[in-house]
Amino acid sequence: MSEEQIKNLETQFEARIARDEKIEPKDWMPEKYRKTHIRQMSQHAHSEIIGMLPEGNWITRAPSLRRKVALLAKVQDEAGHGLYLYSACETLGISRNELYDQLHTGKAKYSSIFNYPTVTWADMGAIGWLVDGAAIINQVPLCNTSYGPYARAMVRVCKEESFHQRQGYEIMIKLANGTPEQKEMAQDALNRWWWPSLMMLGPTDDKSVHTEQSMKWKLKRKSNDDLRQQFIDQTVPQADLIGLTIPDPDLKWNEETGHYDFGEINWDEFWQVVKGHGPMNKERMKARVGAWERGEWVRDAAVAYADKKQNRKEKQAV
Amino acid sequence: MSEEQIKNLETQFEARIARDEKIEPKDWMPEKYRKTHIRQMSQHAHSEIIGMLPEGNWITRAPSLRRKVALLAKVQDEAGHGLYLYSACETLGISRNELYDQLHTGKAKYSSIFNYPTVTWADMGAIGWLVDGAAIINQVPLCNTSYGPYARAMVRVCKEESFHQRQGYEIMIKLANGTPEQKEMAQDALNRWWWPSLMMLGPTDDKSVHTEQSMKWKLKRKSNDDLRQQFIDQTVPQADLIGLTIPDPDLKWNEETGHYDFGEINWDEFWQVVKGHGPMNKERMKARVGAWERGEWVRDAAVAYADKKQNRKEKQAV
């Protein structure tokens, strides 16, 4: 194609997006669009998969059968989200194995929040309430993103995430209204997960890359700082309601702006964790890569069996 | 050597034993004496090593620090007994690796009692009281056995075993005098370990092989049935003293014989366990062989390092 033809296609493409039309896998798309989507969608898929580990850590020790069932269902949903998102990613011409390979070699990122350990049961509440809460704020706008398969996956993901968020908050309510020990456990979890949750909304706008292009493609509709403010404004009253204290002495309602002012985020910690030096980065990768390597013979067997079955069918057909 | 010379040596040899002289590694001995001793001593050594597993199972879960320390010390003693006995065995010209190989391939036996699981803490008491109790009855006569290294090893072993036996009984006393739950735990352990302990003294005399020869060599000084009776007569009053009930409805004092009469032993179970079909035979061998295989690279490294060090010394000497 000539440069002019490409330019032309690009203009039509941008116009379609501007008209809120969905881009589908077989449609023409700029290479950068494809690459950016693979990066973001796979990062999202990987986050679901790695995100299974900190919560999986409490399945065997859930305090009641009801909570155990709910936790199992939640972690299973996350695996399901991973599955849709990998499938959506595959529509852009990359295989699941390539995506895994990027994860396992550290080439692809996943959400840094999962590099913190889950040290008490209350962390199951805090993750649902705060981490899923922040995730939803990031994700709801993506239900209207321009790439069709991603938008449709996100509709389903958001519905379930919002259920998980309520479930997490409900765990916190129960603890906060429980015995002093339970309330302390809830407060401790809030103390540990609050700041990492704020960091989840991404670096401050002046440090954030790709934002303008992503806005145009509807991969992003608000800036990180706006999303963070939305998360804080939404979460602080929820904490108040159940008598827990946000661990930020600078937090206060600002009548003028109609928002909460909040203290400084430790971005050094954020970048340290992103670079792989968080408390659990190595453990998470070890668990993931270990499962993958231990599973190799199983996957090989499934392929060999399928091949044999196919051969037998073909022979019968002859 | 002529047959006559050998005959002559044999006669002198038997005479020495009859005079209660010790046979030492460098002394001439009949091949059968050597083989019988290797079999018995290695079986004894293997029993110490495998015997570490059922008790090792409770080290991480011992109910108090005092008990944990005592249990660690006890299991360490068992490893130590294994060590002396393997060394004593090596004096007869067989290597430790050959002995291990016999154990790991199932060619050599170990005491069948260790093929039962330790399912509660009280089993630590029952093993000390009953299993070590039965072992001592088997072993005390061996302190005067004819083969010097074996006799000397047994002196040390018996001293420690008798300490272990008291320690086990003390655990049972504490439980029997404890809460109803603790007492129940003690009774349950007695119920499960009583019959296997009786079986530990070996098959009934009419089913026992090698006995006559072993008597002559002082490898055995009483028959299995006599030892078993001694064990029962000694243990029943100990159970009575702490209010536990021996799980044998046929058990009763016989004024005439001056011994306890007791019920029939389930020899089918005994032979089943001996043949490898006990509850834990496979698990014990799996644990043992697993540890050995996982340790191969460690042992290889130690050898390689020692060789390098030796080479360096030799080079310096040149």
Next chain:
Amino acid sequence: MKNQNLYNYILGIADNSLILGQRMGELTGHGPSLETDIACTNISLDLFGQVRSYYQYAAKIAGDKRTEDDIAMLRKEREYVNVLLVEQPNTDFAYTIARQFLFDVYHFMFLTELQKSRDVTLSAIATKSIKEVSYHQRFSSDWIKRLGDGTEKSKSKIQNAIDSLWTYTDELFHQVEADKVMVGENIGVDVTQLKDNYYQRVNAILTEAMLEVPESKWFQKGGKEGVHTEHLGYLLSDLQYMQRAYPNMDW
């Protein structure tokens, strides 16, 4: 308790699902592929769902203050009456599949009969559960075939797992006192009647999977009387941790 036999009978059913569910739950996030991970988590979820129905019913029968969680998490090891099979560890995926398969075939047959129970609650639980268990059985049987007729390595691994776990199959058909009483009252299933069919079905699938049917006639037992292998204690330390460390709290 008015109906101790019924109570014991329910525990005899439910403890199997509890312990197997716990074992499958250990694997979440660590499966050989995302699809198997989801399936194993799903089996765990189904089993715990069944467990809740059974223990809620048992708690009702007990008629005192005990709850489903008390029954699940506050007994002593010697009071759990699951068969030894289900407590065996996740040594590798072959053991996981073999354990599941050897249990599923039994479980499906058992629930088929339990649907006919004179006890309407048990019959209803069975009817609800059998759909789930039918899926479990399909999943584990399919994997038996994939592994048995896959590669040399997978064949050897699954054969080894089947051989090791075989010794725990006979116990599925043992009866304790409560079982006999409940059979007599047309509430319980006579498991002794399931045995021949069980081995026929298992053998057929193993054969289809190009595997050898183990010949050993030596079987282990004890679980139904609460005498377990040394694996159960560690499983219980985790299962019970929160209820033990934070007694008498709501979650």
Next chain:
Amino acid sequence: MKNQNLYNYILGIADNSLILGQRMGELTGHGPSLETDIACTNISLDLFGQVRSYYQYAAKIAGDKRTEDDIAMLRKEREYVNVLLVEQPNTDFAYTIARQFLFDVYHFMFLTELQKSRDVTLSAIATKSIKEVSYHQRFSSDWIKRLGDGTEKSKSKIQNAIDSLWTYTDELFHQVEADKVMVGENIGVDVTQLKDNYYQRVNAILTEAMLEVPESKWFQKGGKEGVHTEHLGYLLSDLQYMQRAYPNMDW
């Protein structure tokens, strides 16, 4: 409590020995050779012996009904203040040795200083313990050399273990509030002063063992504030099982 700082300070010392002792105790019967098995069991035994002295003293200071066992086994995970290093699992013998070595070098230096404590009980415990720890250090250092300068495989395994555990070494030299107060009272050891010597000594042995000294400057912390890695919870389920399941009993 009259002397909460001293109490906390003692726990800060003793929890390390408790958790490391528990880890070493897991290996009993499963070592690569009978001699290493005995040595690891012996280290566990020594550490638990020390733990008892410390907790008995702590219980005395607390002055209420609590016993050494309550302190050892009835705290919540967030109340254990051991360094993260000692709770890391026995991944293989290389990890076991690397963990032991990285702790022993610190432990020996620490006890050397603690002998000078103004608190006579702590000083006496240190004097008694240092003989044992001197043996531990010799054992682990010797094995670092054997593995580092043994075969290709052992070199790679021990290097990998050292690299992985290195991130937990810096925390040994952190001070919590109680540490600072106790240093001020000439009771506690100023661990910040041990750091340079520690790395010198560790580096010297690693170099002698033909191993690379890790260059990473990123370190993990949290243990001293009770925020542990996900490994500790499982260790505690076992450690606490009996005390939790059978509360208020004598053993």
